[in-house]
Amino acid sequence: MPLHRREALKTALLGAITMSAPLDAVAAAGAGNPLLLPAPASSRRWRRGLDNQRVPDLSDGTFLNPVLSGDRPDPAILKDGEDYYLTFSSFDSYPGLTIWHSRDLVNWRPRNAALHRNIGSVWAVSLEKHRGRYFLYIPVKADPNDIHVIWADHIDGPWSDPVPLGLHHHIDPCHVVGEDGSRWLFLSGGDRVRLSDDGLSLAGDVEHVYDPWRYPDDWDVEGFSPEGPKIHRHGDWFYMLTAVGGTAGPPTGHMVIAARSRSIHGPWEQHPGNPLVRTQEMSEAWWSRGHASLVEGPDKRWYALYHGYEADFWTLGRQCLLDAVEWTDDGWFRMTGGDLSRPLPRPKGGKALLPHGLALSDDFSQPLALGSKWSFFRPTLDEAGRVRVAGNTLHLAGRGIAPSSGSPLLLIAGDTSYQFECDIEVSEEGRAGLLLFYDDKLYAGLGFDQARFVTHQYGIERTRPANPHGRRMRMRVTNRRHIVSFHTSGDGGKTWTRFDRGMEVSGYHHNVRGGFLMLRTGLYAAGPGEAKFRDFRFTALED
Structure with a gap:
């Protein structure tokens, strides 16, 4: 294609996005379109909020990733009526597992920390609500490694004391309820285990149920490492998203794959478009993108939350990114935000919780905000x-x-x-x-x-x-x-x-x-x- 036509198409696509175009226009300019190049860092301009920190909501019907900046890895999201609750791996920081709250998926405010006792390094959790009760399934690196569960009758707590489940060889649990009402934890490596009806103990042995899709052997990755399963029921299908390729290492390694089944008991069918998300080049705005969850937005459209490293800023940790999802006629879905370097249409509906984020300055006039800030x-x-x-x-x-x-x-x-x-x-x-x-x-x-x-x-x-x-x-x-x-x-x-x-x-x-x-x-x-x-x-x- 001649250069002048290439540049004209780029300009038209950018205009479609920045002028709050419908999601169809964004999809046309998104993943799989090699003509839409990453926006250079100098052209990405966030609004500024508390303490002059960057704010994702651009107040013109669009937003710019990240929706939560800094170290927000392994997002675990829960839709609870018109409210969205979100938490992240907190590793060695305590109080940990701060719960964030939103009504629109873009503007977020912290609430309370759910975990106060040091039980080890907290990795990717599962946040769920079942029969009116909230649950957090928490994998920890400790001696020995284990997966714990805590529960609360209100999202702000008080949360129960952690109960170890005795799962010493797995990470990244995902709680899911089958079509028959049974409760399960899906785990790293394509395994699962049944839970008791109250969700506080195991009711069976670990079993292997899924062999994840494998990438070509000439891709630069950190390792296969199938982890972070997230399962969502939509229509007649269960959809499982899994991260493979390793969390860090080469920027092109981490990726999102998907599979589906009509039953929680399988068999699982691989998505024909795998991988759905993967950094292709070092020149992209976000590296090592993966560990995705699906969620229905306030506008009844669907979105994915996942994490990624900002280009050249591994020091900021894995930040929380929001991508729009389009369901296709064959019952599958795809991401539409491309490399996420440009403004995307903000989910419609839902009252924004303002101001976004939290002030980091502290005059120490109030009790120390342990967990929500410090x-x-x-x-x-x-x-x-x-x-x-x-x-x-x-x-x-x-x-x-x-x-x-x-x-x-x-x-x-x-x-x-x-x-x-x-x-x-x-x-x-x-x-x-x-x-x-x-x-x-x-x-x-x-x-x-x-x-x-x-x-x-x-x-x-x-x-x-x-x-x-x-x-x-x-x-x-x-x-x-x-x-x-x-x-x-x-x-x-x-x-x-x-x-x-x-x-x-x-x-x-x-x-x-x-x-x-x-x-x-x-x-x-x-x-x-x-x-x-x-x-x-x-x-x-x-x-």
């Missing part, structure tokens, strides 16, 4: 006892001698550039500071005691230059597309001095360290006594 990394049972809020001040008792041996207090920041600052006061023998924290082996930041600074880099403590400010200072961290700088102030932020060490943190992510986490912002207190934190301010920066 969380501890790999906490002990008494970790929450370290925290006290009084007089617009967060009092955080020291633990360990460095971030590696304590439990930092962390936030999920979902923008590619941002800065955060805080007034920090240490005890006579204590230390405290601000962090960019992946895990206890990989972090960066700046801390101080009353005499010296301490730089944190590569997960170790390095230089110890003199501290001219004494026991109290204001500290600021700027992360601009992985280039990190530090500033300090001894007069409450009236004047700032740039700290004489900068860092580059693009390698602080899963493909280097493992663990499936993200580089979180946060603060820490170490050594004897307690540190006092005042006026924590977060601001997302536009690139």
Whole structure:
């Protein structure tokens, strides 16, 4: 095709999307159309909301992914009347499994955390409602590995204490009710197990029921790894979506496949269009897309939620993406959003819950928002006892001698550039500071005691230059597309001095360290006594 015709077609397709075209127009411009190239990063413009964070709803009938930025992996969604509830793998962060709420699938607000006791690293869960009761089936990496269940009679809790089911060799459960009323957990690897009628114990042995579709052997993937089954009943069919290709590794690896059956007992028929979602090129806006769930929107159309890494930003973890689904005449479905780099029509109907997201700044005038905002990394049972809020001040008792041996207090920041600052006061023998924290082996930041600074880099403590400010200072961290700088102030932020060490943190992510986490912002207190934190301010920066 001549270049001028190619460019004209691209312009027409982009216009169809950005002018709130019907979904048919988006489908024509979506997956499988090689003429619609990814939108360059410089052309993707989000609205700005709380703390200047990016907002997906563009207020013109369209939205721009991600619908929830930052580390929101393995989305588990529940439609409950006109309400939608969503939660994600929370891994080593506690309180964990924060429940998010929406009425339109685009604008989301956090509610409460469902899991408060550390039972291990929480992987992909199943959120369900059955006979008026809410259930969370929770796989954990622990000793031993297991899948737990908790339940509640209200989505905000209180949630029950976790009950282990004794499933030590599987992850990623999906609760489903068969056409005969039987309850099941479908598991990684194409297996399933029957549940008791109350859903709180097993009622049979694990059995293998499905062999997932396999990709060509010359594709660049991390591994076969069939996981994350999600089963939805639509019409006369059960549809199973599965992730294969590995969660991270090569950006082209992770993908979404589907199969269907008229009975929960099989047999399962492979989708003729597999894979339904897969990153094709490094130039795309989103990498390693997979782990999808189907859900009916407020407009009675169907949508898929899945996760993906933002191009060049593995550090932000797997973010939550929304794709429109079209049902086809043969009873199958397909995704229509292409590579998700461009605005897509927003689901119609449903009252938006505004403002979207949550403010990360904190003046510590209210009890600490543990779970909905702040969380501890790999906490002990008494970790929450370290925290006290009084007089617009967060009092955080020291633990360990460095971030590696304590439990930092962390936030999920979902923008590619941002800065955060805080007034920090240490005890006579204590230390405290601000962090960019992946895990206890990989972090960066700046801390101080009353005499010296301490730089944190590569997960170790390095230089110890003199501290001219004494026991109290204001500290600021700027992360601009992985280039990190530090500033300090001894007069409450009236004047700032740039700290004489900068860092580059693009390698602080899963493909280097493992663990499936993200580089979180946060603060820490170490050594004897307690540190006092005042006026924590977060601001997302536009690139």
